[in-house]
Amino acid sequence: MLSRLTGALLLASALAGATVAAHHSFAVFFDDSKNIEVRGTVTDFRFTNPHGVITITGARTSGGAPETWRAETNAPTILTRRGWSATSLKKGDVITIEGWPSRDGKNYIRMRRVLRADGTVLGAPAAAPGTDPTGEKR
Amino acid sequence: MRRTVAVLVALLLTASAGAAQQKVPELSGYWGPGRGVKPDPERVKSLPPNTVVLNDAGAVEFPVNEYGGLKVKPSALVAAKIWKPEDDMSISRVCQPPSIVYAMQGPFPMEIHQATQLIVLKLEYYDMVRLVFMDGRSHPEKVPHSKVGHSIGRWDGSTLVVDTVKISESTITNNGLNHSDRVHVVERFWLGPDGRTLFGLQEFEDPDVLDNRGARFMAWDRVPGEFVLPYECDPSFALNYSSETRKP
Numbered sequence: 344m345l346s347r348l349t350g351a352l353l354l355a356s357a358l359a360g361a362t363v364a365a366h367h368s369f370a371v372f373f374d375d376s377k378n379i380e381v382r383g384t385v386t387d388f389r390f391t392n393p394h395g396v397i398t399i400t401g402a403r404t405s406g407g408a409p410e411t412w413r414a415e416t417n418a419p420t421i422l423t424r425r426g427w428s429a430t431s432l433k434k435g436d437v438i439t440i441e442g443w444p445s446r447d448g449k450n451y452i453r454m455r456r457v458l459r460a461d462g463t464v465l466g467a468p469a470a471a472p473g474t475d476p477t478g479e480k481r
Numbered sequence: 482m483r484r485t486v487a488v489l490v491a492l493l494l495t496a497s498a499g500a501a502q503q504k505v506p507e508l509s510g511y512w513g514p515g516r517g518v519k520p521d522p523e524r525v526k527s528l529p530p531n532t533v534v535l536n537d538a539g540a541v542e543f544p545v546n547e548y549g550g551l552k553v554k555p556s557a558l559v560a561a562k563i564w565k566p567e568d569d570m571s572i573s574r575v576c577q578p579p580s581i582v583y584a585m586q587g588p589f590p591m592e593i594h595q596a597t598q599l600i601v602l603k604l605e606y607y608d609m610v611r612l613v614f615m616d617g618r619s620h621p622e623k624v625p626h627s628k629v630g631h632s633i634g635r636w637d638g639s640t641l642v643v644d645t646v647k648i649s650e651s652t653i654t655n656n657g658l659n660h661s662d663r664v665h666v667v668e669r670f671w672l673g674p675d676g677r678t679l680f681g682l683q684e685f686e687d688p689d690v691l692d693n694r695g696a697r698f699m700a701w702d703r704v705p706g707e708f709v710l711p712y713e714c715d716p717s718f719a720l721n722y723s724s725e726t727r728k729p
Contacts, residue, residue: 367575368655370542371566391715393575398721413721420589420605420710421514447567451722 372446373453379444380404381412381452385436390419390429397432397440397454404439414440414452425466432457432465504639506672509595511708512679512701514588517541520698524682532684532694535654538586539699543654552692553658564657570722576714578607580628580651582660582685585668586697592709593679600634600641605709613643620646626662641670653685653695661689677703 369375383401395416402409416422419429432438437460445451457465517538525534533550537543546562553561569575578584589606602611613634624631630648634641645666653660664687671680681699 367566367569368542370544371656389715389718389721391718392712393714394718396718396721415721418589418712420712423710449722 369453373443374446375443377444378441378455379452380439380441381414382439383409383412383437385432385434385438386411387434388429388432390422390427390431392418392420395419395422395427397438397457399438399440410450412440412450412452414442414454414457416454422466427466436460438465505636506639506676507595508593508600508641508670508672508679511590511592511704511706513590513704513707515539515586515590515681515699515701516588517586518680518698518700521680521682524698528684528696529694532696534696534698537654538697540588543656545656547656548654548658549695550693551653551658551695554690554692557658557661557690560659561657566656567722570719572716572719575719576607576716578609578628578651578714579655580648580660580664581609581611581630581645582648582664582666582683583652583655584609584628585681585683586699590704590707590709591701603709605712607714608712613641620644630666637669639671643668643670653690659690660685660687663687663689673700679703 380403381399381401382404383399385397385399387396387398389396395418397414397416399412399414400409401412416427419427439458440452440454441456441458442452442454445453459465515538517536517540520534528534533552535549535551537549543549545566548561584604584606587606589604591605592601592603594601594603596615598614598616600613600615602613603609604611607628609629611629611632613632615634618633620631620633624647626647626649628649628651630645632643632645634643636642643666645668646664648660648662648664648666650659650662652658664685666683666685668684669682672678673680679701681701683697683699684694685696686694
């Protein structure tokens with residue numbers, strides 16, 4: 344009886360706290376031990392916090408059929424200091440996105456850097472998570 | 482004779498006041514993105530017993546089920562274990578700011594506006610603004626809880642000491658572990674020898690969630706002429722994640 348009551352109290356406490364967690368975590372969502380590279384055509388680019396999102400129709404450079412991929416960027420406030428802006432990408436741009444894959448297998452990437460069709464890097468590239476003082480998370 | 486003594490005492494008091502004022506550093510300005518730093522051994526020694534130093538300041542984050550040595554009480558651990566990261570990727574939750582427990586250690590800049598009786602910390606992260614009352618007041622009983630809490634400060638030599646309570650429940654490590662609204666945070670801020678680096682030590686304890694205390698060492702770099710940018714969180718960001726279909 345006591346253990347049931349204790350369990351109920353623990354669960355109630357847990358559920359009570361389950362609604363207050365905030366922003367998502369890099370380490371929880373993305374696998375920084377792996378790299379992914381996707382090349383395609385930009386279909387949408389949003390540049391708002393907490394993260395920008397690049398949507399492309401493309402495929403892994405290692406092969407595969409074209410699909411819709413989304414790449415989450417650093418916070419645009421951070422990217423702005425690296426030379427990015429809301430007009431850095433437009434529909435139809437051909438780009439390659441390098442980054443870290445989503446842990447859950449979705450076509451969802453955390454962007455490390457973006458290369459234009461001519462090979463130039465958009466803005467200043469970021470370092471690996473945990474080593475960049477300007478941050479890879481949030 | 483009396484007049485001479487009075488004049489000397491007055492001069493001494495003036496000199497002492499001047500010396501005391503000289504010890505208070507000028508922290509006003511823009512401080513570039515926060516980062517983790519190697520803990521200062523002397524300051525680690527001075528921490529109260531049962532304190533663990535977390536190494537997740539700056540860009541580092543803990544994966545699921547890792548809390549950096551914090552001893553989590555059973556009820557809080559149950560909550561942390563059932564937390565699902567995708568739950569945070571919803572319109573209603575993705576723009577909820579964390580409390581200062583997590584926000585201060587993040588890789589974002591801040592502005593400090595320092596006056597004698599009030600110091601303002603303007604964080605870029607989630608547009609958070611902290612008021613640190615330096616006028617000797619106590620924490621009011623009835624002040625509502627918020628993500629920034631209620632802060633009072635004092636100078637300990639050249640170190641700014643900030644004591645904060647009334648912080649709303651929020652994440653500690655951004656992986657499911659929350660502090661309660663009884664968390665108590667004490668922060669110390671001091672300048673490096675060249676005046677261009679601001680160091681911070683955050684200590685927190687929570688009688689409802691933790692059996693030990695947590696601490697983080699942080700640093701920011703002074704960049705003259707810069708300002709924090711508006712954060713203006715856009716909750717529709719969450720739709721991008723939720724619209725993805727899981728691959729087989």
